[in-house]
Structures are given as structure tokens and as C-alpha cells.
Amino acid sequence: MDKDFITRGVRRCSPNRFFLWMTPWVALLAFGLYSAGLCLVKGLNQTNMDNRFAFGLWIFLDLTVIALGAGAFFTGFLLYILKLDELKSVINSAVVIGLVCYSGAVCVLAVDVGQPLRAWFTFWYPNVHSMLTEVTFCISCYLTVLAIEYLPIVLKNRKLRQVPSFLVFEFELHKLIYVLAGVGTFLSFFHQGSLGGLYGVLRGRPFAFREGLAVWPSTFFLFIISAAAVGPSFILLTTWMVEKITKKRLVRPGVLELLGRISGLLLAVYVLAKSVDTLIWINRTSPEVGFPAWQYYSWNPFGTWILFSEIAIFGLAPALILLTPTLRRRRGWLVSAAAMACLGVALNRFVMTVQTLALPTLSFDKFLWYTPSWQESGTFLAVVAYGVLVYSFSFRYFQLFPDERMLKAEVKKEEVEEPLETAGRY
């Protein structure tokens, strides 16, 4: 039925099977949209956030998906600016993941901010003293860039490119894509940094407050490095997952290994920087504002285990695995390390968002508990469902993995040759 829209030479499931796959995600999206609708119509009283606990599940989700979506800008930077041509195999997938992550984050932010009819205020009357202004501007611009980068992928669809103006525009836009890759890198660096800086400047929250360079606290740089480090890992992880779900080989093993090596290298730099930052914070920054660092970890469940997990288990360990060639060559180790790196960045964003707000800072404060309401969780799940839907649709109709067709022939060749090779042994 939709055969004319599917890339020539690749195999996709039947429309009925695709419909079955999409149905639960559409249902989840519908539930999420209902939850988000309640929050927008009735207000933030639908959530379990309050004036003290103003950042919850949504901001944690935003920071995490934006960090994971950094694979889009970083892969684009490595391919178009540093000319690592092997990454051509994953760039389209990376753009879709980036678009999904950023658009999802913007939608959740819109629900969190509320008052959708006044959304334009943030651009027209920006708060010039807020790091969030920089974040808003950069994310909006980068989302626009990602949408433009997604356009050639859509226009390259087999049916759409039969329209001469689409074919020509896709071709001409693709020739200029390196400009957008450069702009994306610039924007992504700044807003990842600003999101980190947002916590670093919180003088009233000594758990998060950091010193730094000029106007930028150390968290500004740590967020940039951590996002650049886990972006390739997330691309690796999603590619592996898609290969497993679709039972197809989509990229050459060397590409995943390259992504792993890049991720490992940057993760090692991040772990080093994070360790130095933590030592400075424990020994100087925190005591200077009147809080011995051990005090933060005396509140259960946020013991020192969380710091150890963040740096050692989900930072150093995956970095070492990804930097060891023999382990990197084993798919199990490679994928596990990438998953650990992604979990590590999620844990870091959780710590910065939830632990920062849960800890008491004044003598009469109490340790705060926060559990998201079902409306918050529903909105969160809507983003997940939206991501799966957009990615599934793109995978079916657009060429996300240009090597797929070529690899299909190679797999068949191996399947045929294997029995021929073993035949001689008997």
C-alpha cells in the first residue's frame, strides 16, 4: 500500500504490522496529551511541584533528553566540520534523534512554563538576568536548525523526490548543510553550557553552587563535555536497539566502535574534570559557604553512593571499557558501556535537579520529598511515545541508515558462504 514511499531495496514490515506497532504508542501519546492538557488548562496544581520544589520530573527529563540529543550536533560537527566520513552512516538517525529530543524537551518546557498563549513573551520580554533566557533562545534556534536539517531527509523520500522542486531544494540544501552543522554546534555548546550554568550560579543552593571561569561556573563546562560525551553513546545505543528490534544490520561494526571510542575519550575527559571539580567543591567552595560537603550526603536516600555511582560506576567504568580496544570490539561490552554512560548523564541531571532541591539549606528547612503526579508522569510518557512514533515513522519512510541496503547484500553473502566454508570440514 505504501510501497512507493519506502526506500528502494530495503525491507520494511507490512502496513498492518506497522500499524500494530504504532497503536500502543499512539495510545500512550494520547494519554500523555490528556495529562499535559490538564496541566495547561487547570494549571500546575495538577503536579506535585510547589514553590520550594519548582523543578521536578519534567526538568530532569528536559536536561536528560537534551544531553542525549547532543549526539545530533556532535555527530554533525564530527562529520561536516572534522570530516569523519564514517559517520555518514548514522548522521540521519542522529538528526532524527536530536529533533525528537529537542522538540520533546521544548513541548514539556511549554507545559512546565504554562500560559501557552503568552509563550512569545519569553522572546519579546526576556528576563535579561536569567540564564534560562539564553537557554530559551538557543534551544528555539537549535530546534529550528534541526527541523531544517530534517527537511532534506524527508525530501529524499522516494516518492517526494519525484517532485522536481523537492528534489532540487533537497540537493541544494544538502550542499549547505555544513553551515547548519556549524551553527548547531555553536548553539548546542551554549545552551548545554547555560543549562549547567543555571545550577552553578545558585548561590542559595550550596550543593549546586560552583566557582568557575569569568561569568561561567564549572557546571557550564561540565554540562557541555558530558553532553558531547554521551551523545555518541546514545546514537550507538539507539542504532543497536533498532538493529535488534528490526533484526537488520544497519551500520558496519566499525562505525559503532568509532562512536564508542569518541564517547570513551570524551567521557574520560569529563570524569577527570568532574573529579577535579568535585574535589575543589568539597575542599573549598562548599566549606567557604558554611557547609561541609559530607553534610549533603547524610540525607537518605542520597548517600555518598550516588556520587560514587555517578563518577565511578557510570563514568569511569564505561570510559575505560570504551577506551579498551579489545572490549570495544565485543558488542556486549560496547553496548553496555554506552548504556552506562547514558545512565550516568541521566543520574547527573537527576542529582543536579532533584537532589539540589530536596536538600535543606536553611536551619529551619526540612529534607523535601517529591513524587511526580500521574499528570507529570503522563506528560513524561508522552515525550517517550512521541519519540518512538517519530523515529519509527522516519525509519520506515526515510533513509536513516544509508548503508542498510549494501549491508543486506553482505549479510546474505555471508549466510550463503558460511555453509560452503563449513562444508569442506566434513
Add this chain to the structure above:
Amino acid sequence: MLPWIYGFHWNAGHIIFLGAFYTVLTVVATTLIVAARRSRRALVEHRVEDIGWHSDFHDLPPQDRVCRHVLTGEFQSRECPNAFDCRHCAMHAKLIAMHPVEEPDAAEEEILGMTFPLDRFYHRGHTWARVEMDGTVTVGLDDLGQRLLGVADAVDLPQPGTQVSVNGTAFRVHKRDANVRVLSPVDGEVVETARPGSDWYLRVKPAGRGEMDFRHLLRGAEVWPWLMREMERLQVTLSAEAGAAATLADGGVPVEDIAAAYPEANWDAVCGEMFLEP
């Protein structure tokens, strides 16, 4: 952070931020405008076919984009930088001057049971071009191309008077689930199209002063190594699309209608691969 809002100051921080923000917007808008203007110009100049081929060529697997001089063994590996249009290739001119293509002894070459007359030029998209006595050029499908399509279900031929260009669409052929465009080996105006059953498809009047440039086409001794490569490609493609064995028995030759021999195969994909339309 905009000059007209409360709290904005003309200090370094605000100016840098504002400058960066507007620079980004300007760069993004300019990129879109440039792409749109170039697209419009391409449409006005009727370069759609040329762009379509370049886009297709870019999407071909690297092993399908190899230079013709790799086929003849003059290079170990080299990707064609001109999308198979050797008329503008300095390297091709140099190599041909050094090692001119040997003139064939026979009138035709028999390769794996297929006939390749040597009175014509061959395009890598499985078409041939033959200069006729009246100065026009006849365009047809080579023997492998014929066997791939067998008896076509339908052929969309251009109307006489249509301009065709090298590596643009010459005509389209429908066979089973395949709808494949066949690349033109020559530039010019279509003056006649074939009747069903003919061994040719188009007769083309050369563009310009009537002198046809065939430097981009294969001929003589170049045909054999190219066809060997094509057979290798066909085997790999058939193994992927039809589950056929990757190697053929020694002495085997392609059947007259390859499509009929593989009824389960995705023939659209096989034809797309062999006729260079990814």
C-alpha cells in the same frame, strides 16, 4: 535581551549575546534563502535531470561509483569524481592519451553468452549509443539490460522533440514491481521512438553543431572488464534480493529473461541496483 525591553543595557555582555543571536538567525535565514534561490535557478535552467543523477550517484554504494580505469586495472581503487561524465575529466584524458583503447578485431564480443556488438558505445547504466549514417544516434539497452527486463510490461518513451541529456532519463521501463529509469548515454533531441519489438528505443539528433562526444562511454576492450564487474554486482544483488547463491556454476550463462527465473525476487531493487537508480 533585546534593545527595546526594560533592563537592556548597551554593555559588552548584552551586545555579545544579542550579536550572537542575530548572527545565528541571519546565517540560518541566509542558508535557506541561498538554497531556495539556487533551487529556483536550477529549475529555470532545466537542470533537474542533472541534479537527480548527481543525487543518485551520491547515494550509490562506493563500489558502484568506481572510475572506469579501475575496471581496466589502471588504478587499484578510485572513485569517479565526475559522476560518470568523463568528458570533463582531466585524468581520463591523460590516461586515454597514454593508453589508447585498443580497436577491436571482431565485430562483436561474446561475453558469458551475451552479445556485445563493438560498433557502438556503452553506458554504465546498460544502454548503448550507435552513430547512424544520417548523423543521428540510436539508443538501446545492452544485452544484460535486455535480459534483466525481459519482455517489459510497459515502456514510457519520451515524445519526439524531447531533449535528453547524458545521465538524464532516456526512458522508463516497467517490469513486474520495478519501475526503473534508464539513463541516456547522449545529449540531444529525440527524433524518433521505436515500435514494439525493435532492438532500439530512441533515435536522437545530437545537440549543438551535431558533433557527438562519446568520451564518457565505454568501447572496445573496456567492455569485457566492465561486464565482468556487472555480473559480479548482479550476483551480489540477486543473492540479497532473491536468496540466490552468491556464485554461479562454471560455464553458466544468464538466461534470456532473468526476472522470470526469480519470481520471488524484489525486482524493483534488482533493477534499481543494476540501472544505477538507488
